[in-house]
Amino acid sequence: MAIDDANASVSRRGFLKAGAGATAAVGATGTAAAQEGNESDGGGGGGGSETVALTGDNVYDPEELYIAPGTTVTFDWTSDGHNIIVDSKPGDSDWEGHEPIENEGFTHEHTFEVLGDYEYYCSPHQSLGMEAVIHVTEGGQNPNAGGGGGGPTLPDSAMTMGVATMAALVSTLALAFFFIKYGGDYEMPE
Known part of the structure; x- marks a missing residue:
């Protein structure tokens, strides 16, 4: 079966691009949410x-x-x-x-x-x-x-988002590995 414009989005490469994009979007959203939820003035600088x-x-x-x-x-x-x-x-x-x-x-x-x-x-x-x-x-x-x-401390919400992002990334990579290793474009005998 040849890959053409009609089924290009289901190719392994298309699948990997979509998975990587989705994982990056989830990670960016989680990081932004964690930072937004943890804003603080950091405790006294004197006169504050x-x-x-x-x-x-x-x-x-x-x-x-x-x-x-x-x-x-x-x-x-x-x-x-x-x-x-x-x-x-x-x-x-x-x-x-x-x-x-x-x-x-x-x-x-x-x-x-x-x-x-x-x-x-x-x-x-x-x-x-x-x-x-x-x-x-x-x-x-x-x-x-x-x-x-030290540096800034890592809030619990950011840690949770980091763990969830890593889990999504590992799952995506494992699924991609499976499709690359065992999936493929096999030509059917006629």
């Missing part, structure tokens, strides 16, 4: 701002935050019945938290100037684990995160 949400899941989000001195943190109530009780702080810090229980829509701001750890909790929900800590460090970085400054 961060937000901590007091959520309906009875957690502070994030539960651990690294900021530089001079960063303003806005505590945003996204559900009812929370407060901020300071458990421990550096001795010369003036942060007192916010003891009155507030409801959704309330905000409280504080600019953290003193280096150190600020541990706090929500008194109505402490037994449920609603506790958090703010670390004020030079440069706003986690000193235990590894040396050399």
Whole structure:
């Protein structure tokens, strides 16, 4: 059977081109989605701002935050019945938290100037684990995160997309190998 314009799209070469194109498209889409879903301002550069949400899941989000001195943190109530009780702080810090229980829509701001750890909790929900800590460090970085400054971390969504893309690529290549090895244009005896 000869390959002509009518059946060229079903040739092995056409199949491989289509498979490679589809795999590349899936990979590019997944990478773009993972990057879009993980945008962040990267934590304090000093003089910046961060937000901590007091959520309906009875957690502070994030539960651990690294900021530089001079960063303003806005505590945003996204559900009812929370407060901020300071458990421990550096001795010369003036942060007192916010003891009155507030409801959704309330905000409280504080600019953290003193280096150190600020541990706090929500008194109505402490037994449920609603506790958090703010670390004020030079440069706003986690000193235990590894040396050399590292690079950007890989978010879970990007890892998932990478694994899915690799699985699609391997499947496509295995199928292509099968067709190349066992498929073919055999001429039928007349």
